[in-house]
Amino acid sequence: MPRHIWQSVGFESWSVDGGSTGLDPTRVIGTGPFRFVEWVQGDHVTLNKNPEYYDVVPAIDQLIYRTLPDENAAVQALRTGESDVLQIIPPAQVEAIEQTGQHTVSVYDLLDLTFFAFNLDPDQTELFQDQKVRRALFQSIDREAITETIFLGYGEAAVGTQPKLAPAYAPDRITTQFPFDPEAARNLFAEAGWTLNDDDILERDGTEFELDMLLAEGSSTVESVATYMQDAWRQVGVRMNVETMQGGALLERLNARQFEMMLVAFTMSPDGGQGPLFTCDAYTSAFNFMRYCNPRYDELEELQKREFDRTRRIDLMVEQTNIVWNDLPIAPIRFGVGRTGYSNRIHNFYPNGYGLLWSLPYIWLDEAA
Secondary structure, eight states: OOOOHTTTTGGGGGGSSOOOOSGGGOOOOOOSSSEEEETTTEEEEEEETTTOOSSOOOSSSSSEEEOOOSSSHHHHHHHHHHHHHEOHHHHHGGGHHHSSSSSSEEEEEEEEEEEEEEETTTTTOOOOOHHHHHHHHHHOOHHIIIIIISTTTSSEESSOOOTTTTTOOGGGGGOOOOOOOHHHHHHHHHHHHOOOOOOOOOETEEEEEEEEEEEOOOSSHHHHHHHHHHHHTTTTTTEEEEEEEEEEHHHHHHHHOSSSSSEEEEEEEEEOOHHHHHHHHHHSSSSOOTOOOHHHHHHHHHHHOOOOOOHHHHHHHHHHHHHHHHHHHEEEEEEEEEEEEEEEEEOOOOTTTSSSTTTTTOOOOOOTO
């Protein structure tokens, strides 16, 4: 660990420090199969193979990560040969990429969960303090329709918080169902004191129900999800505004907890533990942007972290999942599926849900392809 970079950072801050999260790329270090060569902000990072790497020395000499302005530009770069790999192929582009005859699209389950999160800090907004309101918003959207029509069937409508690759994935063990039901949603809003005004907007104590949704820019698929939600919520009387931001700026907003609602895809831990997202102390030390806190969840977190019996540990995590599912600090939409496209000149490249680039030391290029 380089002293000149990390000596001033206390151990308790390692997980949220900019050098760990990537918010401060100048302080990110590594000792892997490739060595850092050059970083041009907003354009690319160049890495050369590390001939002294302790394991397999890479077959390729150089690796360049490119930053492109949007997914259409990224797809075009793959099609023209400017890029050899595109991590995420938009659902609508998969078939076209495959039909070029020059590319392969690898489809695989992920540890990803797409969800919208409520800011439960009353100093930021009081809209979501009532679980009935959160549930009403959740039941106003059709998760199956989002998965089938926007993601074109790539993925699975979420039930619970544990994605398909997680050891505690168990949708059949989720005890409460939240089906798409706009009428039930309207009743829940009414129970929470919200009634339609003459403009068909929900209102309580003279204040209309209007919320701001924050999301990262650059993905037409995510923007389509937001547009769908905007329309679905307008049908039950909720006005939603969408704000898109560049990834770094969005992370700064989230770290400052300055948002009302956000739409995000989060990669969960392969061991199934979700404490960094949901434990009470994670609000200040990790990724609990929602300011969610349930003491029973925290009790189970300590138990599952110390449990060696796999079956018992899964049982504890399923119980945790049911707690979050019922409390709804987040509203799970979809378990993700990876769609990585790459040139057929690449061999030994095997992206999967546990890591896109794990096979990089083994790949080789067929220049004749």
